[in-house]
Amino acid sequence: MDLHGFLKALARRWVTVAVCLVLAVGAALAVTQLSTPVYAAGTQLFVATRSSEDTTQLSQGQSFSQARVQSYAAIVPTRQVTGPVVRDLKLSTTPEELASRITADAPLDTVLINITVRDADPKRAAEIANAVAASFSAVVERLETPKPVGSRRDADAPPAAVSPVSLGVTQQAVAPDAPVSPRPLLNLAGGACVGLLLAAGLVVLRETLDTTLKTSQALSELTGLPALGTIPYDKSAPAQPLITAAAHSQRAEAFRKLRTNLQFAQVDDRPRIIMVTSSVPGEGKTNTSVNLALSLVEAGVSTCLVDADLRRPCVANTFGLVQDAGLTTVLIGQARAEEVMQQVGNGLSVLAGGAVPPNPTELLASARMSEVLQDLAKTYEAVIVDTAPLLPVADTIGLAPLAQGTLLVVRSSKTSRDQVRTATDALEQVGGRVLGTVFNMAAPPKGDRYEAYGAHGELPAPRLAAQQKKAAVMDLASEK
Numbered sequence: 037m038d039l040h041g042f043l044k045a046l047a048r049r050w051v052t053v054a055v056c057l058v059l060a061v062g063a064a065l066a067v068t069q070l071s072t073p074v075y076a077a078g079t080q081l082f083v084a085t086r087s088s089e090d091t092t093q094l095s096q097g098q099s100f101s102q103a104r105v106q107s108y109a110a111i112v113p114t115r116q117v118t119g120p121v122v123r124d125l126k127l128s129t130t131p132e133e134l135a136s137r138i139t140a141d142a143p144l145d146t147v148l149i150n151i152t153v154r155d156a157d158p159k160r161a162a163e164i165a166n167a168v169a170a171s172f173s174a175v176v177e178r179l180e181t182p183k184p185v186g187s188r189r190d191a192d193a194p195p196a197a198v199s200p201v202s203l204g205v206t207q208q209a210v211a212p213d214a215p216v217s218p219r220p221l222l223n224l225a226g227g228a229c230v231g232l233l234l235a236a237g238l239v240v241l242r243e244t245l246d247t248t249l250k251t252s253q254a255l256s257e258l259t260g261l262p263a264l265g266t267i268p269y270d271k272s273a274p275a276q277p278l279i280t281a282a283a284h285s286q287r288a289e290a291f292r293k294l295r296t297n298l299q300f301a302q303v304d305d306r307p308r309i310i311m312v313t314s315s316v317p318g319e320g321k322t323n324t325s326v327n328l329a330l331s332l333v334e335a336g337v338s339t340c341l342v343d344a345d346l347r348r349p350c351v352a353n354t355f356g357l358v359q360d361a362g363l364t365t366v367l368i369g370q371a372r373a374e375e376v377m378q379q380v381g382n383g384l385s386v387l388a389g390g391a392v393p394p395n396p397t398e399l400l401a402s403a404r405m406s407e408v409l410q411d412l413a414k415t416y417e418a419v420i421v422d423t424a425p426l427l428p429v430a431d432t433i434g435l436a437p438l439a440q441g442t443l444l445v446v447r448s449s450k451t452s453r454d455q456v457r458t459a460t461d462a463l464e465q466v467g468g469r470v471l472g473t474v475f476n477m478a479a480p481p482k483g484d485r486y487e488a489y490g491a492h493g494e495l496p497a498p499r500l501a502a503q504q505k506k507a508a509v510m511d512l513a514s515e516k
């Protein structure tokens with residue numbers, strides 16, 4: 037899936053994206069609301085060597101402090117430092133737990149140590165930070181004090197040893213105003229990112245598992261057959277199946293294109309008997325047969341529409357015609373085709389299905405059926421045959437060799453690749469000549485371009501007004 041395909045899939049599955057976003061942002065909000073605020077108070081210490089007048093000694097002392105300051109920082113979060121703090125401040129915690137809430141660092145090439153303490157109470161965080169600084173200074177000075185040699189306590193004993201370093205507070209800890217966590221904006225942004233990632237993952241997964249065809253391009257790539265028509269989804273189609281009811285609709289225009297493509301596709305050997313079928317039920321075979329026949333008549337082509345779906349004949353019903361006399365009546369020799377042929381207003385001849393027979397497969401593959409179709413092809417320039425679906429029943433496979441060409445209807449986002457492949461293979465095996473595909477119930481093109489152009493045949497009002505205004509200005513200018 038390329039980037040364009042991915043973005044289109046995201047747009048198509050916007051509900052998944054919206055649900056993931058709402059869930060993830062909701063979870064982030066809940067976490068923010070439920071988590072206890074944590075405050076951080078910081079203090080800073082300066083490590084000095086005992087003062088000396090001598091600049092060489094001063095410089096040596098500075099280097100000494102810098103060399104040791106990293107080690108001092110590591111001592112801050114230890115029991116030695118936190119133990120006295122817990123005791124002095126009477127904290128209801130253990131030295132270890134307190135140590136886990138303390139961080140200390142010494143910026144490089146400095147003799148500074150930053151100590152940060154986290155606590156649920158801002159005032160207590162500052163108190164603990166200051167107490168830790170004091171306790172830490174005492175620990176360092178004790179550690180750095182040289183141990184007296186031996187245990188002489190007489191007058192000759194050397195003076196009591198002192199630590200070569202001393203720690204001074206450069207910045208006292210104060211109670212912070214705002215907590216360091218939770219951070220609502222960061223949590224919301226994180227939640228939105230997680231939601232988008234989750235949605236992207238789900239969309240990719242669903243697209244990978246979804247083997248239905250979404251575009252007529254994908255259908256052409258799969259079958260290698262010419263895409264003769266793309267009929268947009270039209271919610272009014274079930275109530276108004278005939279394009280004559282809305283002659284300027286996108287669907288009507290799409291059927292005209294299908295008619296033209298069909299006429300141009302086979303210029304040298306134009307098939308007269310065209311069977312319309314599909315892999316599975318409900319893909320729009322009847323709708324396509326009926327409207328293709330109507331658009332052929334519209335173009336002045338003498339056309340006969342035959343209902344050869346003998347299990348669910350629907351053509352007569354679509355036009356409000358008589359169903360009981362039709363193809364089966366002719367096949368069993370009770371009447372001739374012209375006797376049961378019915379006419380529809382605009383000059384279309386319709387051979388309804390007739391009574392539903394018990395053996396449709398045999399009837400449709402019979403020599404008599406071939407004769408009927410050949411006879412019709414002598415009278416009409418186009419014989420459009422509506423059929424049953426290919427995969428569930430064998431009726432249409434038997435009929436395919438009798439037709440001079442087949443149109444395969446494929447329903448967008450419904451028919452799977454496997455179903456289309458099986459159907460084309462089946463037609464190929466019986467020598468059926470597939471003229472091309474009709475991609476039905478496709479996502480309609482954006483805007484109502486056909487309506488705006490076909491219905492009025494003139495520029496839309498705002499553009500026309502703008503052009504008239506421009507012309508008037510130019511007239512004025514030329515008059516001057």
Ligand SMILES: Nc1ncnc2c1ncn2[C@@H]1O[C@H](COP(=O)(O)OP(=O)(O)OP(=O)(O)O)[C@@H](O)[C@H]1O
Pocket residue numbers: 267268269270271272273274275277287314316317318319320321322323324345348350423424425476477478
């Ligand atoms: N382009 C379309 N937009 C919206 N609905 C459509 C479109 N084409 C067909 N339909 C609807 O889909 C349903 C099935 O259509 P249709 O009866 O033509 O299919 P079919 O392949 O002949 O079905 P069956 O296999 O039962 O004979 C009908 O309700 C029809 O109105």
Ligand SMILES: [Mg+2]
Pocket residue numbers: 321322323345348350422423
């Ligand atoms: Mg049908």
